[in-house]
Amino acid sequence: MGQKIDELFLEIKDKKIKEKVRELYDVFQKVAQKGGLYVTGFLSLTEQYYFQRISGYFTNELYTSLYGGVDGAERKRGFISDKIELIEYIDYNKYLVGISINPEEKISISFLKEIFEKNVLLDKVGDIWYSDGIKMVLASETLFEVQKILGENNINFELLTLDQLKTYSKATRIIRTTESSKRLDSIGGAALGISRSKMQTYIKAGVVTVNGKKVADTHYELEEGDVVIVQGLGNFKINKINVTPKGKFYMEIERSLRR
Numbered sequence: 057m058g059q060k061i062d063e064l065f066l067e068i069k070d071k072k073i074k075e076k077v078r079e080l081y082d083v084f085q086k087v088a089q090k091g092g093l094y095v096t097g098f099l100s101l102t103e104q105y106y107f108q109r110i111s112g113y114f115t116n117e118l119y120t121s122l123y124g125g126v127d128g129a130e131r132k133r134g135f136i137s138d139k140i141e142l143i144e145y146i147d148y149n150k151y152l153v154g155i156s157i158n159p160e161e162k163i164s165i166s167f168l169k170e171i172f173e174k175n176v177l178l179d180k181v182g183d184i185w186y187s188d189g190i191k192m193v194l195a196s197e198t199l200f201e202v203q204k205i206l207g208e209n210n211i212n213f214e215l216l217t218l219d220q221l222k223t224y225s226k227a228t229r230i231i232r233t234t235e236s237s238k239r240l241d242s243i244g245g246a247a248l249g250i251s252r253s254k255m256q257t258y259i260k261a262g263v264v265t266v267n268g269k270k271v272a273d274t275h276y277e278l279e280e281g282d283v284v285i286v287q288g289l290g291n292f293k294i295n296k297i298n299v300t301p302k303g304k305f306y307m308e309i310e311r312s313l314r315r
Contacts, residue, residue: 060113064106073268077106084110084136088117093142095151096134097179097195098124101283101291102268107134108281119143124182125152125193125218128226128312130291131182133195152182153196154216156224159189161211168192175205187224191216230295231309238277238297238305240266244284247292247309255286263287 061081068074080096080103087094099107104122111120119140124132125148133151137143157163165184172181181202182193194202199215206213216224233246244255244264256274258264264271265285266278278284278294285291296308 061110064109068106068268070268073102073106076103077110080107080134081110084114084118087136087138088114091138093135093137093139093146096136098131098133098182101130101285101293102265104132104134105267105281105283111136121146123148123152125154126183126221126225128228129183129193130226130312131193133182149196149218151196152193152218153199154218154221155192155194155202155206155213156188156216157190157192157206157211157213161189163190163211165190171205171209172202175201177201177205183226185224185226191221191224193221226312229311231292231311232307233309234300234304234306236304238279239274240264240271240276240278240284241274243278243294243307243309244286244292247284247311248286248289250289258286258289 065074065077068077083094083096096107099122107120107122111118117138119137119142121135121143122132123135123146124130135143135146165186168184168190169178172178177198180195180198184190184192231247235242235246241252241255241259244258245252248255259272259274262270262272263286266276266282280294280297282294283291284293290312292309292311294307295310298306300306
């Protein structure tokens with residue numbers, strides 16, 4: 057395992073991501089040694105990818121789950137345990153809570169992120185999105201602190217259970233397509249509803265990442281599990297790839313829809 061994790065660290069060029077992955081790996085090791093259930097802060101799409109990569113190194117030893125409180129969540133908390141029963145019967149209401157901010161409140165999502173960052177709370181805040189006002193998911197243990205911050209900024213809000221939040225789940229769409237190759241420009245165009253040449257423009261501009269790594273090669277080939285983010289446009293994940301009898305690639309892609 058030591059060689060595999062060293063190779064993983066070597067492939068990560070971004071220092072902040074590498075630091076986060078090291079922290080995640082340390083957590084997995086601690087759970088493997090001491091047992092129990094451990095819950096991470098909210099992980100970005102890139103961090104979730106590496107969370108799953110690391111979990112593969114602990115197959116049959118540790119069990120994991122990723123959940124963000126609503127369908128289509130981009131930011132999710134990671135759950136790690138040495139006992140499968142603890143993972144299968146998690147009461148997510150203990151770890152996640154929702155907040156609804158009235159549409160009459162004249163505030164922006166960027167302002168909310170700014171005050172949470174100022175109070176060093178961003179890793180405890182999940183998705184924030186517009187849906188009949190602003191809805192957000194946060195770590196339950198920070199509820200008192202978040203309530204205090206919102207109160208200090210004169211922001212009226214109400215609490216939502218996870219069941220109530222489901223009404224406002226973020227939209228995703230499953231796209232099924234058959235392509236002649238697994239090239240990033242071709243698949244990206246099909247997933248995001250733009251032309252192949254337009255996708256090439258985004259790639260060459262340096263605003264496309266695959267699993268957190270910037271990709272500038274339009275011929276780059278995607279694989280199952282890859283998460284692609286196009287800055288300013290959206291993101292998608294390759295859920296499934298099957299080769300057809302004619303040698304083409306049938307793909308199932310999950311795209312997050314912007315609201």
